[in-house]
Amino acid sequence: MGIRIGDKPYAERIQAGIENSFMRQAVSSAQGRFRSGRLKAAEDLGDWEDWRTLGEEIRHHTMENLDYYLHQLSEQVEKRGGTVFFAETAEEANAYVQEVAKKKQARKVVKSKSMVTEEIGLNEALQQSGCEVVESDLGEWILQLDEDPPSHIVTPALHKNKEQIRETFANKKGYTKTDQPEELAAFAREQLRKDFLEADLGVTGCNFAVAESGAVTLVTNEGNARMVTSLPDTHIAVMGMERVVPTWEELEVVVSLLTRAAVGQKLTSYITALTGARLEDETDGPEDFHLVIVDNGRSKILGTEFQSALHCIRCAACINACPVYRHVGGHSYGSIYPGPIGAVLTPLLDGYEDHKDLPYASTLCAACTEACPVKIPLHEHLIRHREIIVEREHMGAKSEEWMMKGFAKWASTPAAYKLSTKMARTAMKPWTKDGQIENGPGPLKGWTESRDFPAPAKKNFREWYKQREKRRGEA
């Protein structure tokens, strides 16, 4: 699939989102629950601002020394019998995984939820090599059966309701029971258990890798990632190159931040740290372990003013705080990374050309920056993106450029300015009702489609001020 989802233009995607009333209600209620969960977890923990500071310092230090820690990580994985593949591009990463699958004569691959494998389009690559690929996270499994992309990075099927899920299970898997979430989940448990036991290859992402010991850590709740890393003979973990921490002591801090900021849990049900292949005397776990470290555009963010975007720990707190996401939903972003972090990251990874609208999908209210557990200045990055889009990339809307030039000329010509502020009221009269413009012409149309615009006042400010001064003089 890759980072881009859907092929409709931005305006149509947004419109579809706004018109999807179930999705909007689901997102809005989810945001409320995520938000109160996060705030309560932060309050219970205490010293939240200190935790955020520590998180930021850890991520900053790691990114500044990324080459050192990735080197150390790869040494440790090798020591523990694993193989490490550094992939510059998505194609290289996919080709390597295909090669391992071929060598193992793998027919069935089970996966646990991973954003980076979505980003590189690994499922399609494995399917092309003749493998059956089964997503085992409940939300991802639902989406896979329905051939639908994720709309949230933590709860990927947030946009679907239980009736739709029941229907999908019935159509694709012959499910006959009700739309009770417990029954739906029990069905998934029963269906996927077979897949876990039969699979030749397990593929996971990696929340954090620990450089000092070579551990790949997975933060999960359902138990599917443990199945994927306990039962098949081969485990391949795919990680974005920035997802490393120096030692276990830093791991503990970022995990504590992630689980609280993501879902308000003190810890998720399973934090699983996997180091290399199983030892010789062990009877479960993979005999063969591979770690694929993916660049895919990340290194060109290093050393730039956007470097802190790589500090992201993928908790989705910014997504859950964003008023724009609340109204348009995840699919509107056209990227597997939605919300504020998606609007920052997607143009950096995939270029401005296809994502020049994303930095504008924000009110710049800074709720994202405030929610971020590692203090990424998300709204500042969005402003900077806009500047670059207009100034360097010359991709701003032509009408906007023309309008701004016109405005500059008009506002710096006193006579023109004076005349038009006087004329405005008369000119707008045909569209004015009770002092409000409800259905404005020309450039006002976009505004008045969703709300009224106040009609120009009877007196302009200069006139009002002149009269006020005059009255003062008289008093």
Added chain:
Amino acid sequence: MTIHNRTSFLDRVAENLGRERRTEVKPPSYSVKPQDRVFQGATQAELIEKLEAQCRIIHTSFERTTLAALGDSLQKVLAAFEGSRKVISAGGPRLDEFGMRGIYEALGKGGFDLRIWNEQEGDVTFAEQAGVGIVFSDITLAESGTVTLFNDKHNGRSISLLPETFIAIIPKSTLVPRMTQAARVIHEQEQKGNPVSSCVSFITGPSNSADIEMNLIVGVHGPVKATYVLVEDL
């Protein structure tokens, strides 16, 4: 070859960072340490209280017992269980320390089919059919209600994963405030040259999901039920 493309990859990273490759980095010192203040100075009794309270949040039953009464407690927990009579348990030195062999023998007479990990062939198949998996906590985190397992030849990953019910025996001596202390132990062992086990599992209650309309579903792929049995071993 077991490491591919490393040099070119890391050279590019260093180049973008605007410097030469680094082969040495001083351990960082951070300006704040909030993790050390959580439950600082709490007594063992206070940590037990925290653990018990957290168990209610994570949908986990909590039992307290003594070394002498451990057998009776397990009997009671298992008696309430309806399902497969097969039980898989972790092995290792604590079997003897906690008198588990005798306890298991008694359970066997009571109709349970008990197996200890890695004493026969086909453990994974047995665990898949088992209704209950029993493990010993290596480090127990009071704050989150988490059992830490250093999985190894005595303590397979499947025991705490495949059966529908998960029972963790928690020696009181393993109780610490939070993940900070567990991470520190592993970090110190790494520095001493004692490599960490191939799988460290931090397990907090039964498996769950909120993927369907944000409803909490307890019991998805992993265990559906969890019980912690705290044993006074101090």
